[in-house]
Amino acid sequence: MSDAVDALIRDLSDRDREVRRAAEDGLVALGARSVDRLLPYVRDERRDSPRFGAESVLKRLGDQALPRLREIRRHGPGHLRGKALEALVELGGAEALDDADRRAVERLVRIKLLDEGRVELPLDAGRWLAFPADRLDDAVSALGLHDLRPATVVTGVEAATRAADSLEFEDSRGEKQTAYRVFITPEFDNWRGDPPTGKWRLVWGNAFVDECDGFLLADRLSERCGEAHFYVIDPYHSGSLWYVARDGRRVRSYGTYDYPEFRGEPLPFEVSYIEDAANGIDEEYAEGVSDAGIAADHLSVEPGPMPIEDTHGHGWLATTHPDAPNARFKGALPI
Incomplete structure (x- = not known):
């Protein structure tokens, strides 16, 4: 399964539109099982990154992805927690966050407001x-x-x-x-x-x-x-x-x-x-x-x-x- 998912993610960057579309369809078919492999590419600025394909798959998964994203927020892996938070808000708005994350975001806003500086x-x-x-x-x-x-x-x-x-x-x-x-x-x-x-x-x-x-x-x-x-x-x-x-x-x-x-x-x-x-x-x-x-x-x-x-x-x-x-x-x- 791991090799197959890796191949699909590589195909998200293929020059052929049909190949990219087939890769997206394949990852969507996997449902929430593909979330962990897609998250590293959310807002990834590297030139050869399959960012847009990965974000498109997550968007198509929609509500299917939310439980796994919340689980990552609470239990890790740690390197995916930040990306999981972004994906949760992107897919479901702040309503998709649990109480702990919502309070964390509100605290961050209050901190930023104290030192907003020149606007x-x-x-x-x-x-x-x-x-x-x-x-x-x-x-x-x-x-x-x-x-x-x-x-x-x-x-x-x-x-x-x-x-x-x-x-x-x-x-x-x-x-x-x-x-x-x-x-x-x-x-x-x-x-x-x-x-x-x-x-x-x-x-x-x-x-x-x-x-x-x-x-x-x-x-x-x-x-x-x-x-x-x-x-x-x-x-x-x-x-x-x-x-x-x-x-x-x-x-x-x-x-x-x-x-x-x-x-x-x-x-x-x-x-x-x-x-x-x-x-x-x-x-x-x-x-x-x-x-x-x-x-x-x-x-x-x-x-x-x-x-x-x-x-x-x-x-x-x-x-x-x-x-x-x-x-x-x-x-x-x-x-």
């Missing part, structure tokens, strides 16, 4: 909301969020913009629902605005923003928080959008593909740009600021590296449905 919010996530930091409870209520969990920025951004950030499931009444993961950042100072605009939190969640409409979400946030913003930076289509709502209504917006592009009266921070354009400097700003990054820098916070001295508290990872806690979302996340 960076990536622009490649593309779209986000902003609200005054002192209105966190109001924002949570306005967005209908549940199961708030402390999270590092690395975890939150990955969960809400790159990993599987939506989940289809049946609720307690047996009805089909979709839940989304949402990340609320720590508090960030804005000293660059004129005048400074205080502390802000940002909201990330690509599927959530796309499905629920960022404009409507900004309006809802502003009803409860007084003011809220929605920003989009789309380098692939040379697009830029920013939207400011106060007390539930838009006061100013710009959109590359809107007609007209500008709506509402110019905000105070735009005045100097408009005056410069009138004097022949940066004439693209004749009607106002069209760059969402510049607008965010003045109005709230522009994503990018955040100075430690301007960062306060920690972020929160949440979901949008009470029957779909964070633990139900599958996939291992960085901490």
Whole structure:
């Protein structure tokens, strides 16, 4: 059996797609007996590693693999325990962990939060909301969020913009629902605005923003928080959008593909740009600021590296449905 399994694992790296597929099928047919031999290749970065084939087999095994993975976590072998933890979360979410592992992960998150250091919010996530930091409870209520969990920025951004950030499931009444993961950042100072605009939190969640409409979400946030913003930076289509709502209504917006592009009266921070354009400097700003990054820098916070001295508290990872806690979302996340 051992030689046969070794041969199948070698075939996972074969150049012939049919050979690779047959090897996967053979390992899946072995069920949980193949788990120990596959785990060493999970997230294996070596060039000739059968990593992707091994991870595909584990994914196809799904729930069949969970009991053996839990057994490895408790009883070893020791060199596979770390990989078993990753595989458990990848296949079943945090729900697949036993109480001891769940507590261990929570302790690790708390330790990381104590020394998170300088954080960076990536622009490649593309779209986000902003609200005054002192209105966190109001924002949570306005967005209908549940199961708030402390999270590092690395975890939150990955969960809400790159990993599987939506989940289809049946609720307690047996009805089909979709839940989304949402990340609320720590508090960030804005000293660059004129005048400074205080502390802000940002909201990330690509599927959530796309499905629920960022404009409507900004309006809802502003009803409860007084003011809220929605920003989009789309380098692939040379697009830029920013939207400011106060007390539930838009006061100013710009959109590359809107007609007209500008709506509402110019905000105070735009005045100097408009005056410069009138004097022949940066004439693209004749009607106002069209760059969402510049607008965010003045109005709230522009994503990018955040100075430690301007960062306060920690972020929160949440979901949008009470029957779909964070633990139900599958996939291992960085901490």
